[in-house]
Amino acid sequence: MNRKSYTTLEYTKIIEKLTAEAGSPGGRKRCMELEPMQNLAEITAAQQETSDALTRLYRRGGLSFSGTRDVRASLKRLEIGSSLNIPELLEVCSLLETAGRAKQYARQNEGREEDSDSLEPLFSALEPCSNLSSEIRRCILSEEEVSDDATPALRHVRRSILAANDRIHSTLTGMVNGSARTYLQDAVITQRNGRYCIPVKAEYRSQVPGMIHDQSSTGSTLFVEPMAVVKLNNDLRELYLKEQEEIEHLLELLSNQTAECSEELARDYELLTTLDFIFAKAKLAREMKATCPEFNEKRQIYIKEGRHPLLDPKKVVPVTIRLGEDYDLLIVTGPNTGGKTVSLKTTGLLTLMGQAGLHIPAAEHSRLAVFDDVYADIGDEQSIEQSLSTFSSHMTNIIRILNEASLNSLVLFDELCAGTDPTEGAALAISILTHLHKMGIRTMATTHYSELKVFALSTEGVENACCEFSVETLSPTYRLLIGIPGKSNAFAISSKLGLPDFLIEDARGHLSEQNESFEDLLADLETSRRTIEQEQEEIRAHKEEIRSLREALEKKQEKLEGQRERILREANEQARRILQEAKDYADQTMKDFHKFGKANISASEMEAERTKLRERMKKTEKALDQDTQKKPKKALKAADLHLGDTVRVLSLNLKGTVSTLPDAKGNLFVQMGILRSQVKLSDLELVEEAVITAKQFQRTSAGKIKMSKSASVSTEINLIGMTVDEALAHLDKYLDDAYLAHLPSVRIVHGKGTGALRKAVQGLLKRNKYVKSYRLGEFGEGDAGVTIATFKQE
Numbered sequence: 072m073n074r075k076s077y078t079t080l081e082y083t084k085i086i087e088k089l090t091a092e093a094g095s096p097g098g099r100k101r102c103m104e105l106e107p108m109q110n111l112a113e114i115t116a117a118q119q120e121t122s123d124a125l126t127r128l129y130r131r132g133g134l135s136f137s138g139t140r141d142v143r144a145s146l147k148r149l150e151i152g153s154s155l156n157i158p159e160l161l162e163v164c165s166l167l168e169t170a171g172r173a174k175q176y177a178r179q180n181e182g183r184e185e186d187s188d189s190l191e192p193l194f195s196a197l198e199p200c201s202n203l204s205s206e207i208r209r210c211i212l213s214e215e216e217v218s219d220d221a222t223p224a225l226r227h228v229r230r231s232i233l234a235a236n237d238r239i240h241s242t243l244t245g246m247v248n249g250s251a252r253t254y255l256q257d258a259v260i261t262q263r264n265g266r267y268c269i270p271v272k273a274e275y276r277s278q279v280p281g282m283i284h285d286q287s288s289t290g291s292t293l294f295v296e297p298m299a300v301v302k303l304n305n306d307l308r309e310l311y312l313k314e315q316e317e318i319e320h321l322l323e324l325l326s327n328q329t330a331e332c333s334e335e336l337a338r339d340y341e342l343l344t345t346l347d348f349i350f351a352k353a354k355l356a357r358e359m360k361a362t363c364p365e366f367n368e369k370r371q372i373y374i375k376e377g378r379h380p381l382l383d384p385k386k387v388v389p390v391t392i393r394l395g396e397d398y399d400l401l402i403v404t405g406p407n408t409g410g411k412t413v414s415l416k417t418t419g420l421l422t423l424m425g426q427a428g429l430h431i432p433a434a435e436h437s438r439l440a441v442f443d444d445v446y447a448d449i450g451d452e453q454s455i456e457q458s459l460s461t462f463s464s465h466m467t468n469i470i471r472i473l474n475e476a477s478l479n480s481l482v483l484f485d486e487l488c489a490g491t492d493p494t495e496g497a498a499l500a501i502s503i504l505t506h507l508h509k510m511g512i513r514t515m516a517t518t519h520y521s522e523l524k525v526f527a528l529s530t531e532g533v534e535n536a537c538c539e540f541s542v543e544t545l546s547p548t549y550r551l552l553i554g555i556p557g558k559s560n561a562f563a564i565s566s567k568l569g570l571p572d573f574l575i576e577d578a579r580g581h582l583s584e585q586n587e588s589f590e591d592l593l594a595d596l597e598t599s600r601r602t603i604e605q606e607q608e609e610i611r612a613h614k615e616e617i618r619s620l621r622e623a624l625e626k627k628q629e630k631l632e633g634q635r636e637r638i639l640r641e642a643n644e645q646a647r648r649i650l651q652e653a654k655d656y657a658d659q660t661m662k663d664f665h666k667f668g669k670a671n672i673s674a675s676e677m678e679a680e681r682t683k684l685r686e687r688m689k690k691t692e693k694a695l696d697q698d699t700q701k702k703p704k705k706a707l708k709a710a711d712l713h714l715g716d717t718v719r720v721l722s723l724n725l726k727g728t729v730s731t732l733p734d735a736k737g738n739l740f741v742q743m744g745i746l747r748s749q750v751k752l753s754d755l756e757l758v759e760e761a762v763i764t765a766k767q768f769q770r771t772s773a774g775k776i777k778m779s780k781s782a783s784v785s786t787e788i789n790l791i792g793m794t795v796d797e798a799l800a801h802l803d804k805y806l807d808d809a810y811l812a813h814l815p816s817v818r819i820v821h822g823k824g825t826g827a828l829r830k831a832v833q834g835l836l837k838r839n840k841y842v843k844s845y846r847l848g849e850f851g852e853g854d855a856g857v858t859i860a861t862f863k864q865e
């Protein structure tokens with residue numbers, strides 16, 4: 072590709088950001104050399120590597136490659152038989168330890184099928200040579216220090232050095248503190264040229280026999296090596312030479328071991344450099360919140376909610392750009408600073424990034440084409456913020472592009488043919504774009520010329536687009552709208568800024584009737600677009616509300632089904648127990664009567680048993696009558712009931728609302744919470760209670776019905792006699808109805824009993840989002856058998 076576009080589209084700045092993410096010199100070099108590719112298979116493989124590295128980053132965290140050292144020069148020295156010095160061996164050790172960490176990083180969660188990705192072969196090929204790295208680390212402590220325990224000979228030499236040092240210090244200390252004290256300048260022991268000396272005053276030189284190694288700047292002090300320590304210093308010097316020989320021998324041994332692993336070291340360096348480069352791409356993708364684009368060879372571009380990666384991510388407005396499907400030429404119009412150039416650069420830069428194997432800052436399933444070259448004539452070819460170049464320099468660049476562009480090129484023009492006479496510039500721009508359009512070259516251009524808007528409207532395969540501008544705020548929204556040509560907004564902006572109306576009207580008079588009609592058409596299109604978008608937004612909101620209500624209804628239905636199954640299960644179990652008890656009692660009774668028949672039992676005893684049996688049956692029938700055969704206080708007539716009246720179903724002991732009037736047989740439907748049942752008129756009792764009517768919500772200007780119903784809800788609910796599950800289901804529905812009816816508070820009757828029902832009721836109230844507070848009833852309200860709940864006020 073032509074490198075000029077790299078600077079024009081600021082691809083080089085992306086490479087700088089990528090290079091900063093690499094951890095090793097070799098990785099940074101690979102990043103700096105990264106260029107877009109033209110082979111689809113290579114691009115796809117590079118994108119897959121970036122995706123796999125990004126997945127590992129999110130799943131396992133980062134991996135440091137800072138210890139990757141370039142040891143290739145050291146390996147060359149080993150080939151010719153040289154030994155490595157301490158820094159070189161430490162670099163070899165650092166490389167192997169980095170390979171070991173990378174190997175361990177790849178082994179995390181090893182064996183899972185999802186871990187088998189494109190990076191697995193690279194990690195598997197690493198060879199840490201643990202024995203070599205451990206040996207180097209054991210023997211060499213730092214660049215200036217070799218371990219005493221590196222070899223037995225070195226340990227022996229160093230012990231001898233310590234002993235020689237002790238003897239020299241002991242001898243010199245005796246002289247300094249004894250016979251030679253009066254001849255010394257200071258009572259200290261020092262070194263000159265690696266030999267131990269004492270500072271003797273010049274006038275007493277003859278009193279201290281020995282070798283003079285140095286003197287002070289004034290000549291008053293001579294540094295003398297006493298004859299008593301000359302041999303000891305000689306011995307110490309020999310020991311230091313032996314120590315150096317042992318260190319060199321050690322380095323030779325370590326170098327020989329390193330030479331045996333030279334192939335692994337060379338391969339490790341290449342693999343770690345490659346992995347560092349791939350993970351740098353993944354880190355950049357994570358920073359930009361980028362995704363992997365899909366590629367095609369049909370020269371189609373679909374950037375979904377793309378963001379320019381060099382702009383502030385908190386302020387940049389995503390743009391959606393299509394090119395190459397229904398049209399191959401896109402003309403973008405709009406005011407200055409409206410985002411036209413940003414949209415142009417985003418298209419070109421994301422194309423270059425994608426073909427370089429980098430993820431792009433756009434939504435999932437964005438599509439990019441594989442182009443042989445990307446040409447751009449944008450601004451001064453330096454940055455978005457700076458001004459335009461001259462017409463002549465632009466035209467020179469345009470001519471070069473026309474000569475070099477091919478069918479598989481992407482061409483980007485910013486303010487095509489601007490900077491000259493508008494009429495001639497527009498005509499020239501139309502000719503250039505027509506030429507590219509006939510060649511089928513994918514082209515995107517920005518302009519202010521109205522003639523190009525008409526050209527796009529009247530030419531097949533050419534599409535208009537505009538960057539939205541808010542006349543109310545006099546500022547761009549930076550949204551790219553494809554299919555709608557941009558309006559100049561010059562008159563509207565001037566009027567908002569305070570230009571007198573008579574000047575604006577005079578300016579309108581200078582417009583041709585055709586231009587004025589075209590601008591009016593654009594204004595109508597803009598108004599229609601905004602109306603459609605607003606209605607679509609309302610539709611989306613309604614769909615979301617319907618989805619939420621459906622989910623809530625499904626949850627309630629599941630809860631009801633669960634309660635129904637539990638109630639049936641308990642009822643069947645209770646019926647089974649009753650039947651078993653009746654059977655057992657009947658069996659016992661039959662046994663008793665058989666016994667009475669065989670034995671000589673008096674008639675009075677048999678009659679007493681029969682009386683006990685009759686009393687038990689009467690007691691059971693009485694209980695059933697109390698539970699299921701309650702009669703209304705007064706008989707209801709069909710005329711007494713109206714739709715919406717609150718009634719009590721005596722057989723179920725539940726309150727409900729009349730939803731149909733009685734038929735000729737006296738049957739009607741009653742809504743009890745979420746249950747709707749057919750009951751007889753004789754099984755109902757009319758409930759008279761306070762009624763609070765909910766507010767009436769009217770039709771809005773947008774034509775939507777917010778709420779138009781009047782709910783009649785009692786200020787009290789009685790839960791006595793219900794199980795906890797039944798009570799909570801009724802209470803939950805009752806609280807919804809009471810809150811919608813705008814009741815300030817309600818009275819919940821649950822009784823005292825064991826306290827289980829009261830505790831469950833208060834637990835539900837605590838979790839309810841529109842219950843402000845609740846308390847137990849006071850004296851006269853029902854005491855602990857009642858809970859008073861207060862709702863939040865809107």
